[in-house]
Amino acid sequence: MHHRLAPAQSIVTGFGVVLLIGTTLLLLPIAATGTPATPVEALFTATSALCVTGLVVVDTAAFWSPFGIAVIAALIQLGGLGIMMFAALVGIALARRMSVRARLNATAEAKAFGEPNVRRLARNIFFTSICIEAVVALILIVRFMVGYGYELGQAIWHGVFHAVSAFNNAGFALYSDSMMGFVDDPWLGLPMCAAIVLGGIGFPVLRELAREWRRPLHWSMNTRIVLPGTIALLALSIAVVTVTEWNNPDTLGELDPATRVLAGVFSAVQMRTAGFNSVDVGAMHDQTLLFTDIMMFIGGGPAGTAGGIKLTTVAVLWFIVWTELRGGAAVNIFGKRLSRSVHREAISVVLLSFAAVAAATLALLAMTEFTLDQVLFESVSAFATVGLSIGITADVPEAGQIILAMLMFLGRLGPLTLGSALALRERRIAYELPKERPVIG
Template sequence: MAKLRVSRDAGAARRATFMEPAQKITLGFAGAVALGTLLLMLPVSSAEGRWTGVVDALFTATSAVCVTGLTVVDTATHWSGFGQVVILLLIQLGGLGIMLFAALVGLLLARKMSVRARLVAGAETKTSGDGNTRRIGIGILQTSLAIEAVVALLLCLRFVFGYGYDLPKAIWYATFHAVSAFNNAGFALYSDNMMSFVADPWICLPLCLAIVLGGLGFPVLRQLRRELWVPLRWTMNTRIVLIMSGALLAAGTVFFTVVEWSNPATLGKLDPAARLLAGFFQSVQARTAGFNSVDISQLHDGTWLGLDVLMFIGGGPAGTAGGIKVTTFAVLFFIVWTELRGGTSVNIFGKRLSRAVHREAITVVVIAIGAIITVTLLILNITDVDLDLVLFEAVSAFGTVGLSAGITATLPDAAQLMLVLLMFLGRLGPLTLGSALALRERRIAYELPKERPAIG
């Protein structure tokens, strides 16, 4: 009896240890949203010196902390300088918080391994295998600030010499948009977002650079910094993220440019070079950033659907991007490919994929689809908005993208609160769920008889 009690106590302690990071990050983000809501409600945060409604403040705070970018009020005109600073800080906190937590999860996973497995993992990633939370956290902070500083400098120079901004204004605008871009937030200090710069590569390309780097994820950036010219040493995660990100960016650019080429309300009014730039820019934004250089509400229905797919997939894990992540999508693709070929195991880049990863990827995708469909149905039942528009907003919220067809501000409070929950779930759900699944593994001493139901 004593032995059984010790076993149960050990199991409970192990489960508590595994769940603690997810609980802490969820409570931490909820606390940040609550504090941000209170600050944004204050008259000092409003350009007119008035109290902001709780739903508007809550929506904006959640969108900033979850680095989404959806808005119900105009960021450029509704908020004062103080309010915009609050939004900027919430964006930075949200982006860095996700990355730090992802690094912590990776550390916990490493500690869960045996000494031999840790040494193997350390040899593969060129680390000690022991992990160091403080060192990882400092590395993430340094990488983030360095990228943001470089992009801010490029934008500042363009604002000063290209648009005649005075230096303080140029520094503020450059800093805000650099931080918003790297953290894949999509908040802008212009009422038309980035539409005024649709043909300006000196503005669009630095923003795209920050978005892509933030969306790759810190593990990839860390390995590229150390082993950029030694691709044979890259991990499976790095290879998948780079290949899938490149493929999706290229496919998104071609798709958006071709479909919208003759649309007079979007690309049709631009010269060919500007059309290509705008097509690439919007393909990058669909990877969960949310800036727009063309009017999203004027896109063709087919373009909305294509962007839905890109937003749902998102960017790389352990970064500032949202969505189900390109690694999850790649795992599902290779599972299907292996099944079609009649294979018995999924092999990626010369290595066999663990069956536990199969289950984790399928679970994340099914829950994501379920959440999006549920919110879409609920909003459809309380509004008269068309399905394609509601679905676009729901996918954008879950993927923490921020692209909008222009209906967010017109939705009733109940629908906006549903999007708030979807943003929160989309930002924290895949990561906390993924860590919980990876850390929750338990051994069963028996197996039931096999039986196959009819499929298809």
């Protein structure tokens, strides 16, 4: 009897197959400028690119050849777009139709179970990605040519790569110091920040804003949570980073006031989900790093290129707590009652995510000499697919790098998706047990 994969299993399998292909391509001698990559270097880089993270164990600009960088860019685009969504687009292009299985897989990956027209959904996601990346790439290309004297081909190469990396919240850069050489350039930093934010709020929000931007009362609960939540967390992050690092001579302190503000804005945007940096993250104050841990863990909007546990998950937990404090019987958000299954899903995501980060942190502490704050930062960055680093990733032993790669894979797919894929079968119980409750608190 032919066994058909469930949507969650198809998503995990698709990512696994593409990861294997990407790793194989990066192992080829043509992918490196000198000595070919080791299996762990190739696997880690492919995972980081496909999971749109940005953590690296080798210098992207110096180690990889143009072929290797092209493979990384392709993996970033596939990871941001989604393997199942890409497969759906290929199916539409070749056969002009989609099977029921392809529709289920695509909607499961895009978190769009209520979408009646999957073909239109796939096309909208594709064209939204391409259009935003094209606009940002054009701005970067012009800036590289006019401001830095790049030749047209070199400007296109750098502009397109960084636009793709920014919109997909990947954080890969073609410079050994990431974007630190452009800390005072708003014509590069701000367009990249805009691309990161647009990619991070999620395709459902972008699509709804395009259709209903004049009628906020018609917005869905998802958009009402993600849009103001994104604005609030960005404002808070900008204020915290700029204030705490203002006089730090190793980060913002030696810059002129206008550049300090620009660097503060750029750094605040990155900590939500992208991995570029225009100042030395490892030199930031402890309070800034702890705040960054929290922002990375929260992440961006669902069904986009952002990582973390997502803004909607945090919002649901907050409303659950608020309802409990007020003694309410049901959790209501914006005039709608929240399903109890959403309660369980949010709690499960947070607990499983916390457990994954904690387990990885303990393992890395046991095998390295790094401090808790250093290891925790790398673990959260990997799980939240952010890619910010305090500079220890390459010094972690290979076993630790594999752990970080597993965290990236788990973070990109989500603990519930991966757990559902690993489950042998879905259990349906036709009875309920008697209720009883332990003492809480």
